[in-house]
Amino acid sequence: EAQLVESGGGLVQPGASLRLSCAASGFTLRSYAMNWVRQAPGKGLEWISYISSTSVTIYYADSVKGRFTISRDDVRNSLYLQMNSLRDEDTAVYYCARDRGTYKLGGFDIWGQGTMVTVSS
């Protein structure tokens, strides 16, 4: 069964850094583009970053551009999100999500359980 498991969340102060990990199992990560999506407490879903299967194409939402970095290690079957200069408004549950792989006719078919990031002094 295809599965994603996030880790690395926690409580940090404003301005700090944190690295999230997403471990894939049950499928070959290198065959898929991947995304990070976050959800602030009581709010809706916000897509924040995409990485293609080859890592050639990377995109970020304006809200995190210049502060967050997405990467992948297909040998370790893992996806990462390096988050720097964290702000209060980055407080959210962070999900990794698999792209179905059918371009605009796709969607995110596998999601992790999420990891909570709290930014507070």
Next chain:
Amino acid sequence: DIQLTQSPTFLSASVGDRVTITCRASQGISNYLAWYQQKPGRAPKLLIYAASTLQSGVPSRFSGSGSGTEFTLTVSSLQPEDFATYYCQQLNSYPRFTFGGGTKVEIK
């Protein structure tokens, strides 16, 4: 940027009801739209992609329709397990995605 507006934001319904949720895009997005269901404390689950194609394993009481700027998600007969929040997502600007604000379906 493409904006998605869902309506209603909140819906109260009974088991067995037919329920329809609308998602409007700020510009035409062809059929590049997906729908998700999210239950409290859980990750979203893909229900429909390409506006009307049911994801594998999703019950047939769920259906999607629309093209261009207006889309609907319909549950033909609401079941107890369907009480959740539903989100639409546009893929027209792939791979820069946008989600709608969500529609919470609660028990009347």
